[in-house]
Amino acid sequence: MNLDDLLALGRTSDWSGVRVTVAGFGVSGYAAADNLTFLGAQVTALDESDQGDRRERATLLESLGATVRLGEGSTAVLPDDTDLVVTSPGWAPSSPLLAQAAERGVPIWGEVELAWRLRDPAHPAPWLAVTGTNGKTTTVQMLEAMLRAAGLRTVACGNVGLPIVEAVMDPEPWDVLAVELSSFQLHYTSTMKAESAAVLNVADDHLDWYAGAERGREAYAADKGRIYSGVERACVYNVADPVTEQLVRDADVQEGARAIGFTPGTPAVGMVGVVDDVLADRAFIEDRQTSAAELCTLDDLASTAPHYVANALAAAALARSHGVSPAAIQHALREFRPDGHRIAEVAVVDGVTWIDDSKATNPHAALASLSAYDPVVWIAGGLAKGAGFDDLVTSVRDRLRGVVLLGRDADVIRKSLVRHAPDVPVIEVAAGETEGEGPMDRVVAGAASLAHPGDTVLLAPGCASMDMFANYGARGDAFAEAVHRMRRS
Structure with a gap:
């Protein structure tokens, strides 16, 4: 198949004869392989792991005509007849399979690029997209709650919730999708055009993934900025993070798209922010030069931690860009509770509050969490992923009662x-x-x-968990269980 035909492939195309190699057979890889097989493509799915339910899913997919190769060495060589590679998140361009594809000129799409192309032309639900180093999941889940409160059929998908390929292939059309996107996913997108998009923040993370890039930090930020490409209505940025505003300035957006800032302070015209104890909109009301619309109060929120308030403002800006009323936003935020392991109170023991923020898997997230407590005993460590901690420690040293370190990269901290x-x-x-x-x-x-x-003990590791735990949730559970054992002793 020639390159022009490949680049034109979409939901209504004839996929028969298109030989697709799917790199990775986890949740998103399986969704891609399954739907491509359904469309008639000749699919080969590869994964170094055969753990979990991969074997069971492989058997099912093979019964439908796909080829699945699992286990060590399965991804070492790209099949000779590959027309297109669809890669799962996390596969760096330097991985052997993708490096071979690039050398041979084989197009590489991420699952998000595939999903964008597979939208139903008759019912192409708009995407409200969120990325950032931290806060993506909470923001997208808040956004989903706001859209539902407005009576819209929606779902959180992408890097959280439903695999995005499954979302776009749902036979019942969605009104709008709340899409979380990681830098890994954005790296392999080229045609996606969100209705509105937000970059919450940009800080050092996943620098190990970008180790092959000439300028890893700049490459990471540039991938985040891809989310603004082609935006139709609103590019939402963080006033406190100049990098996010610059990404908006650099973006090629559709005519009429607006830059909307969110800030923990008093919002200027064209922003959402906080006035006294009120989350206020000065961006999406007619009389924004002289007044603001109340979205909710701080008392309506499950937490008044600065990063949680920022997430609420970003979600509200995206929802307002889609026409959601302030009343629906307030209702959603009053009812919303974050997932476990995000600034979750475990217990109060002898006047000490124990907080589980195991989801803080990089220094930027840990800094946001630490900034909400004073004085604090900080529990940190794990896999640093190439990040440094000098700026974090300098910022919070005056509020630290003490530090407990664990994990492989504890010495870095x-x-x-x-x-x-x-x-x-x-x-x-x-x-x-x-x-x-x-x-x-x-x-x-x-x-x-x-x-x-009167102190707070805070598990905000600033590192990934996989050196000692299956995931950040297992780490947080272990912390909570240990706190309760101590309480009973």
Whole structure:
């Protein structure tokens, strides 16, 4: 198949004879392979892992005519007859399979690019898209709640919730989609044009993934900025993060698209922000030069932590760009509760509050969480993914009662503490010391020894979890269980 024909493929195209290699057979990879098989493509799905339910899904897909190869070595060589590669998130361009595709001139699409092309031309639900280093999931879930409160048929999809290919292939049309997009997903998009889009923040993260790029930080930010390409209505940016505003300035958007800032302070015209204790809209009302519309009060929110308020403002800006009323936004935010392991109170023991923010998997997220508490005993460590902690430690050292470190890259954080907060007491729990009732017991005991009544003990690791735990949820669960064991002892 020639390149022009490939680039024109969509929902109503003839896929028979198109040989597609799907890289990765997790949730999104399976969704892509399944729907491409349904459309008539000749699909080969490859994955180094055969864990979980991959074998079962492989059997099902093979019965429909696809080829599935699982296990070590399965992704080493790109099949010779491949016309198109569809890659799952997380596959870096330097991975052997994708590097071979690029060398041979084989187009590489991400699942998001595939999903955009597979929209139903008769009912192409608009996308309200969100990216950022931190806060994406909470913001998209808030947005989903706002859209539903307005009576719209919607779903959170993409990097959270329903795989985006499944969402666009749903036989019952959606009114609008709330789409979370990671930098990995955006890296492989080229034709997506969201109705409105937001970049919440940009900070160092996944620099290991971009290690092959000449300028990793710039490449990461540029991938985030792809979300603004072709936006129709609103490019929502973070007033406190100049990088996000610059990404808007650099974007090629549709005529009439507006730049809408969100801020924790008083909003200027064309922004949403906070006036006294009210979340206010000065962007989507007619008389925005002299007045503002009330969206909700701080008391309506599940948390008044600054990053949580920022997420609510960003979600509200996207919802307002789609015509959702302030009343529906207020109702949604009053009812909304974040998922577990996001600034979740575990217990209050002897006057000390224990908070699980295991979802804080990079320094930027940890900084946002730490900034909400003072004084605080910080529990940190895990896989740093190439990130540094000097700026974080410098910013929060005056509020640190103490620090407990664990995980493979604990020493990275310890060295930053030695440089910038040498007087803060640090307890480092070695891997061998985390065996016993639960992997967090020594950590919790160490934190309890540092905390005073009125303090907060905060699990905000600033690192990924996979060195010791299956995922950040398992890490947060282990923390909560250890706190409750301590409470009972």
